[in-house]
Every structure is written in C-alpha cells, then in structure tokens.
Amino acid sequence: MNLLVCISKTPETTAKIAFKENDTQFDTDGVQFIMNPYDEWYALVRAIELKEQLGTGKVIAINVGPPSNDIVIRKALAIGADEAVRVNGEEKSATFVSKQIANYAKENNIDIVFLGKETIDYNGSLVGGMISELLDVPFLSYASNLEMEGDTATVTCDIEGGEEILKVKTPFVISAAKGLAEQRIPNMRGIMMAKRKPLVVIDPVEVTENEAIASYSIPDSKSGVKLLDPENMDELVRLLHEEAKVI
Amino acid sequence: MSVLVFAEAINNKYKKSSLEVVNYGAKLASSQGSNVIVLTNASADAAAELGKYGAQKVLNFESDSLHDNKMLSQIISDVANSHNADTVILSDNSKGKSLAGRIAIKLDAAAVSSATTLPNLEDGFVVQKSLFSGKAIGHYQMKASKKVITVAGNSIGLEEMGQPVAAEAFDASAYNATVEMVETKRVEGTVPLPEAELVVSAGRGMKGPENWGIIEDLAKTLGATTACSRPVADTGWRPHHEHVGQTGIAIKPNLYIAIGISGAIQHLAGVNHSKTIVVINKDPEAPFFKAADYGIVADLFDVVPRLTEALQKFKAS
Numbered sequence: 095m096n097l098l099v100c101i102s103k104t105p106e107t108t109a110k111i112a113f114k115e116n117d118t119q120f121d122t123d124g125v126q127f128i129m130n131p132y133d134e135w136y137a138l139v140r141a142i143e144l145k146e147q148l149g150t151g152k153v154i155a156i157n158v159g160p161p162s163n164d165i166v167i168r169k170a171l172a173i174g175a176d177e178a179v180r181v182n183g184e185e186k187s188a189t190f191v192s193k194q195i196a197n198y199a200k201e202n203n204i205d206i207v208f209l210g211k212e213t214i215d216y217n218g219s220l221v222g223g224m225i226s227e228l229l230d231v232p233f234l235s236y237a238s239n240l241e242m243e244g245d246t247a248t249v250t251c252d253i254e255g256g257e258e259i260l261k262v263k264t265p266f267v268i269s270a271a272k273g274l275a276e277q278r279i280p281n282m283r284g285i286m287m288a289k290r291k292p293l294v295v296i297d298p299v300e301v302t303e304n305e306a307i308a309s310y311s312i313p314d315s316k317s318g319v320k321l322l323d324p325e326n327m328d329e330l331v332r333l334l335h336e337e338a339k340v341i
Numbered sequence: 342m343s344v345l346v347f348a349e350a351i352n353n354k355y356k357k358s359s360l361e362v363v364n365y366g367a368k369l370a371s372s373q374g375s376n377v378i379v380l381t382n383a384s385a386d387a388a389a390e391l392g393k394y395g396a397q398k399v400l401n402f403e404s405d406s407l408h409d410n411k412m413l414s415q416i417i418s419d420v421a422n423s424h425n426a427d428t429v430i431l432s433d434n435s436k437g438k439s440l441a442g443r444i445a446i447k448l449d450a451a452a453v454s455s456a457t458t459l460p461n462l463e464d465g466f467v468v469q470k471s472l473f474s475g476k477a478i479g480h481y482q483m484k485a486s487k488k489v490i491t492v493a494g495n496s497i498g499l500e501e502m503g504q505p506v507a508a509e510a511f512d513a514s515a516y517n518a519t520v521e522m523v524e525t526k527r528v529e530g531t532v533p534l535p536e537a538e539l540v541v542s543a544g545r546g547m548k549g550p551e552n553w554g555i556i557e558d559l560a561k562t563l564g565a566t567t568a569c570s571r572p573v574a575d576t577g578w579r580p581h582h583e584h585v586g587q588t589g590i591a592i593k594p595n596l597y598i599a600i601g602i603s604g605a606i607q608h609l610a611g612v613n614h615s616k617t618i619v620v621i622n623k624d625p626e627a628p629f630f631k632a633a634d635y636g637i638v639a640d641l642f643d644v645v646p647r648l649t650e651a652l653q654k655f656k657a658s
C-alpha cells in the first residue's frame with residue numbers, strides 16, 4: 095500500500111507571536127518551527143506502523159512549503175518515512191495546500207492519505223476535507239483508532255461527547271487525533287538514514303486564491319486578576335453570580 | 342442570493358451550537374438583505390422550532406446518521422445550488438469542519454473555520470478567527486463569490502428572533518453512503534466538554550487520582566463538566582476525553598475553574614477563551630493567574646471543599 099502523510103510545520107508553542115508589514119504578515123524572525131504534533135505523533139507514526147504490520151508498501155511524507163521546511167521533512171524521514179516530497183510554494187491557504195497534495199496523490203497511486211486533525215497555529219482543520227473532495231474519496235476525520243483488514247479499515251472517529259466506529263474501503267483520507275498512535279522519538283540510526291533517503295522537490299500547480307488573511311491583530315488582554323480571600327468563598331460565589339453573571 | 346445553514350440534530354434535539362449557526366445565518370442574511378434557509382436532519386416538528394432562531398425557510402430530512410461527510414456534503418451543496426445560496430454556515434464541531442472543506446471545493450468557495458465574528462461587509466467580506474493559541478486574531482478576507490464558514494461556539498450569543506416555521510420535507514433517499522456505520526457511542530449523563538457552559542478542571546496539583554472526589558463534588562454542585570491538564574490524562578489519573586489544551590480539546594465555557602494547574606501556554610491555548618476564569622493555586626507565581634479573572638492563592642485541599650459548601654448554600658437560597 096502507498097501511504098501518503100501530510101506534514102506541516104508550526105511555530106514552537108512558546109514562540110513569541112509578532113507581525114510585520116503593518117500587521118499583514120507573521121514575523122518569523124527568531125521563531126523556532128516544529129512539526130505539527132498531530133502530524134508527527136499520530137498521523138506519521140500510524141502510517142509507519144501500518145506499513146510495518148503489512149510488511150509491504152511505503153510511507154511518503156509530503157509538505158507544501160519553502161526550502162526552510164526541509165528540516166521538518168528530514169525529521170519525518172528520521173522517524174521512519176521512506177521518502178519525502180516538498181511542493182515548493184508558500185502555503186498560502188488551505189485550498190492551495192490541498193490542491194497540491196491531491197494533485198500528487200492522484201498521480202502516485204496513493205491508497206491512504208494521512209494528515210493531522212488540525213495545525214496548532216491556524217487550527218484550520220480544512221485541508222483533510224478538501225483533499226478528500228478533490229480525490230472524491232471518503233474522509234474519516236478526528237480518528238483515534240485505525241485497524242486494517244485487507245482493503246477494509248475500521249476507524250474510530252471522535253465526535254463531541256463520544257465516538258463513531260466506521261468501516262470504509264481504500265482509498266480514503268484519514269485525519270489523526272490523539273490516540274491514533276504513540277509518539278516515536280527518532281533515534282541516531284534513523285537520523286543518519288534520513289540523510290540518504292530521497293527528498294524530491296516539485297513545483298506547485300497554480301491555484302486561485304479564494305481567501306487570504308488581510309491582517310492580524312492582538313486580542314485585548316484580561317484586565318487583571320482579582321485576588322480573593324481564601325477564607326471567604328461566599329464572596330467568590332457572589333462575584334460569579336453578580337459581577338461575572340456566569341452562575 | 343441566500344444563506345444556507347446546516348443545523349445538526351441528535352435524536353431530534355438541537356444543541357446550542359446548532360441554534361447558534363441558525364442565528365448567525367439569520368443575522369448575516371438580514372445584513373445582506375438576503376434570506377436564510379436551514380437544512381436539518383430532524384423531524385418536521387423539531388425542525389419547525391428553528392424558526393424561533395431566525396430560520397425563514399426550513400428543509401428537513403429525517404436521519405440520525407451524519408457519519409458520511411462525502412454524502413452529506415453532496416446533499417448540502419445540492420441544496421445550496423438549487424436554492425441559489427452563496428454562503429453556507431456550519432457548526433464548528435467535528436462534523437461541521439469535516440464538511441466545510443469538502444463543500445468549499447464543490448462550490449469553489451472561500452472557506453474559514455472557527456469564525457468568531459459575523460462577516461464585516463464594509464470592506465469586502467471579512468471574518469475574524471483566533472490564531473496562535475489565542476495570541477492573535479486573523480482577519481480573513483473571503484474573496485470568492487461563494488463562502489463556507491464554521492462558527493465557533495459562544496461567539497455571537499444566542500437569541501430568539503422569530504416564530505416557528507413549517508418545515509418542508511427534503512428527499513434525501515437518492516443519496517448513498519460510502520462509509521458504513523458500525524456503532525455510535527456517546528458519553529451519557531454529563532454535558533460533553535466541548536458543549537459545557539461550566540467546567541471544573543484540575544491538574545497535577547491534585548497529587549493523585551484518589552483525590553478527585555472534591556473535584557467531582559464541586560462539579561456536581563455547580564452542574565459542571567470535569568476536565569484536566571495533559572499530564573493528568575497521560576498518566577491515566579483521568580480519562581483522555583477530559584484533556585483540554587492545545588493537544589486536547591479547546592473549550593470556551595462561561596466559567597472555567599482551574600484547580601492545581603500551573604497554566605502552561607499549551608494548557609491556556611485550549612481554555613483562554615473562556616468567559617470567566619477562576620484559578621486556585623498555592624503558588625502566587627503560577628502563570629495561570631495572569632489569564633485569570635478571579636484568583637485564590639491557597640491550598641486546594643482546603644479551599645475546594647469550602648467553595649463547594651458556599652455554592653451549596655447559594656443554590657439553596
């Protein structure tokens with residue numbers, strides 16, 4: 095089976111967030127980037143496990159982004175992807191990214207596309223549905239378990255306050271939530287091997303921009319905490335009722 | 342031109358998030374001078390109630406199974422096309438977000454998920470959404486003539502703004518599922534975390550799972566849902582579905598009470614949009630106090646039972 099894993103990068107979670115060009119661009123100066131946790135911990139690892147279980151097939155990591163993303167892609171190879179592809183373009187919008195990935199999947203006979211349930215910076219959660227539609231295949235979203243038997247998958251999908259257990263045949267797209275796999279830390283051997291694995295760079299297909307971030311702003315911060323006397327919980331209850339009006 | 346809303350029902354009942362999208366669609370339509378159509382998977386009786394939240398026309402098909410987003414996105418797109426809708430509004434939950442991307446491709450529409458504001462129509466069509474763990478707001482210009490929006494819960498409030506309308510049956514029998522449903526499991530009893538208005542959450546300050554009785558007592562007294570920090574779920578002190586934060590569930594309740602949680606940025610990312618935050622921590626330097634509205638610097642084992650008592654007194658009065 096050919097398994098394609100979508101890998102994105104995101105600012106390291108404690109990174110300072112600032113903007114430039116009149117608040118129209120994210121200032122990446124001094125920002126450390128990491129692989130999006132849902133992609134790294136769950137989507138990628140489950141794809142690798144599946145290949146190991148089947149004993150055949152390959153795991154291809156794909157990223158849409160600039161050359162500076164190669165470091166994140168190399169990490170995917172170090173964790174265990176067999177090969178990698180980078181579509182050389184700025185990740186302008188979910189539509190742009192999805193069309194690049196769907197295009198690659200169509201041309202390369204992919205059985206399952208794995209991705210993260212969302213990126214933790216922009217929290218779009220749109221790419222999976224878009225790729226599925228472009229490929230005209232089912233989309234199993236927020237998956238916390240995947241078992242394969244032949245070409246049939248049984249997938250547990252998280253829904254609000256519960257889960258759905260679904261059955262589907264390949265090809266399909268699956269987005270990973272917590273639980274789909276256990277995080278793997280790349281070892282020295284993996285890191286060395288990653289250097290010899292292929293990382294192919296391809297040109298993007300053209301996409302019309304349907305939406306764009308016109309500007310960024312910083313939310314109003316809290317006005318400051320009101321510290322209360324631990325001996326007087328009646329006062330907290332009164333404030334929650336009368337001032338905050340939440341109870 | 343019209344606005345199409347999909348309002349999800351579970352067993353012929355609507356959650357607040359489904360009513361909110363109807364409200365959102367109605368308000369958008371009125372600001373554009375267009376009309377709002379609501380498509381829903383409930384009985385005609387249940388569906389008629391959506392008129393109260395602003396629906397002008399309601400189309401219903403009875404189905405409890407919305408598990409196949411391929412089929413459902415086809416239904417919604419077909420209705421959008423046949424009713425000349427240029428904007429599709431969905432709930433910002435696992436279903437709505439999975440549908441949004443598909444529908445955006447079908448309609449060649451601009452898509453934004455988790456919008457927190459109504460579109461600003463003064464300068465094109467701009468909606469806001471929270472980015473970078475709540476550290477910034479993105480102002481999205483939706484340029485394409487068609488749009489798909491999922492609306493973040495608790496963003497624009499919920500109000501009654503109309504009368505029930507008779508629902509028209511929509512025939513969905515010609516659509517076939519491509520995914521087989523094996524089983525749906527729902528947590529019974531308490532309100533699921535993503536929908537809870539009141540949340541009591543605890544962290545590693547609890548010392549061990551055996552101490553959670555005081556948290557459960559407090560939650561029960563308040564009628565709140567319980568949550569926890571990530572290490573607490575990772576070590577198995579609490580079930581995984583209680584884990585909130587950047588890698589867990591993001592929530593936006595009216596009240597979030599954080600007990601023995603330090604307030605790491607990854608935790609805050611999932612909870613800092615709560616309307617009111619109360620922090621109980623013995624360390625006055627705990628970063629959570631910076632994000633709090635009310636703070637109590639004290640030992641949680643002393644103060645939590647006292648808070649429960651005060652609430653019981655309040656409820657009884």
Ligand SMILES: Cc1cc2nc3c(=O)[nH]c(=O)nc-3n(C[C@H](O)[C@H](O)[C@H](O)COP(=O)(O)OP(=O)(O)OC[C@H]3O[C@@H](n4cnc5c(N)ncnc54)[C@H](O)[C@@H]3O)c2cc1C
Nearest residue numbers: 544545546570571586587588589601602603607608623641
């Ligand atoms: C990529 C990444 C993603 C992450 N995602 C998440 C996430 O989604 N959610 C999440 O929660 N974390 C997440 N984390 C972990 C996060 O960084 C923190 O480690 C975690 O939130 C800390 O949990 P805690 O506050 O329960 O524990 P601690 O940091 O150990 O804090 C315990 C607190 O309890 C207080 N305390 C102790 N005893 C008492 C007492 N008797 N009375 C009162 N107060 C007391 C202490 O003063 C302290 O502030 C993530 C980390 C990374 C790197």
Ligand SMILES: Nc1ncnc2c1ncn2[C@@H]1O[C@H](COP(=O)(O)O)[C@@H](O)[C@H]1O
Nearest residue numbers: 100102158209210212213218219220221
């Ligand atoms: N630039 C990108 N390159 C490759 N995959 C991506 C990219 N952006 C997003 N993805 C994938 O799509 C998932 C969901 O992203 P989003 O819809 O943007 O929240 C991520 O977890 C990745 O798996």
